[in-house]
Amino acid sequence: MSQAELEGQTLPRPRRRKDQEGWWQKHGISLVAVLVFLGLWQLSGLFLNPILLSTPVAVIRDWFQIALNGYLFIGLLEGFREMLIGLFFGVVVGITVGILMGRYQALDRILSPYVNFFNATPLIVIIPLVIIWIGITVNARIFLVFMITLWPMLLNTVSGIKNVPKGYMEVGQAFGFSERELIRKVAIPAAVPYILAGARVAAGLSIIGMIVGEMEISFFGLGMMLSTYGASFQTGHFFAVVLTSSIFGIVNVSILKWIQRRWFPWIAGTAGQNT
Amino acid sequence: MLSIRHVSKVFDTKDREVLALHDVNLDIEEGEFISFVGPSGCGKTTLLRIIDGLTEPSEGEVIFNGQVLSGVSREMGFVFQDINLLPWRSVVENVEIGLEARGVEKSERRRQALEALRMVGLEQVADVPPYTLSGGMQQRVGVARALAIRPKVLLMDEPFGHLDNFTRETLQIEVAKLWQQLKTTIIFVTHDVDEAIFLSTRIALFHSNPGRLAKVLEVDLPHPRWEFNVRADERAIAMREYILDYLGVRKDVMV
């Protein structure tokens, strides 16, 4: 037997556990837990009034019903468009103003009382005011989404810019970047993790804004369906709509995660390092 | 060529006032390799930053080729102790920073950055993200980044302080070779007396409280120094003993 073969036998390769961990090892326990939960829910249907909780099987059946007759998608599509417009403006304005506030202390001092005020106010309470200003229109719903997504986006961007590692800025300065280059080429890229975290919060809130707007400003889409099904004790349909909005939220977050992996691999690459 | 005249620096912090540097005067000639050595907190970094223009002196001035410096100098390259490579840029893009700030056109910038990386032996990792490199390699990139702008003066702040002994010695030899090849003036801050003796033509010794320049020594050893065992050389040994005594290291140690 050659030396290599001997070594091959006596020194088994160390198993790379983390990498080899399969799908089942990683997600098995979560899956089992979900199945147990669904099972219990289904069983509860045997002795509870279906108006209270409905059952998973009924929810799926009702979901297919409203999906196939088109209600769900018509409502979803229009609501989705409004949500995206509101979110878009929230993100753009939030990032822009956030960068300026993060970099220029005077502006930060002038604006932060208002920012903190709006951020602390549960914005559902401004709905009557929004209706007075804009009326019962699509624009009012867009504005609500904007108002709800703006503040987390703005505050996260401000923290991101304020927390740019000092060493990064010094490198830029020492090598001769102008103020504009410092912001564009150092501060903004360094703030991306915060900005993405803000976007994740804003994306979640935008769904809330959309649905609340559809329930409280003008009756429409998913919000209208929730109100109607709730009021008419169609709990199965109700949960089918809830399920749809959850899927919506999951898709949102997945898109943002994908953006981070695709365009900002360095965030994961430097995670846990000092800077 | 570089004149430090009556430079003092006071840091005003909330609870105290620190006299970081008191009346430093020093002339540095073109092509010199001068090291700043002294205890922690004696103002070495502060002086280096004042020379580069990153920090304003409270008093005094730095004169470079007949001109009083103001603002960050375009002709000096700074090698930071914490290298702080920007993680969203590849290695070569990090090296390009100084050239970018100077408005060098893109393909020319890439060419010069790759050349700087070649000087430190890293052109093969030009396109990888910097956080995938070892500490020693990152420090080399830091040197390349400063070299890329072809600085008249290279300022190095304890560049090898974080590294292990093997890597440090390798990099010391590389810096000595770069200096010989490029004939740049180098100002080098270090805690390590042997490192200073191995590299320098002169060594400036600093005292602390307040930080001040205490003495400047000539290192009277032949170049190139990687061709003989400097550490075992009698003159070098005598010099190390002298420096350690002078800085009071021996006195302060309790037995």
Ligand SMILES: Nc1ncnc2c1ncn2[C@@H]1O[C@H](COP(=O)(O)OP(=O)(O)OP(=O)(O)O)[C@@H](O)[C@H]1O
């Ligand atoms: N930005 C600052 N604000 C306030 N005090 C400062 C600042 N920078 C330096 N100092 C003070 O100035 C003195 C000199 O600091 P400096 O960093 O120049 O020392 P050093 O010789 O480089 O020390 P080390 O060898 O530990 O790096 C110290 O007392 C330090 O606390």
Ligand SMILES: [Mg+2]
């Ligand atoms: Mg220092």
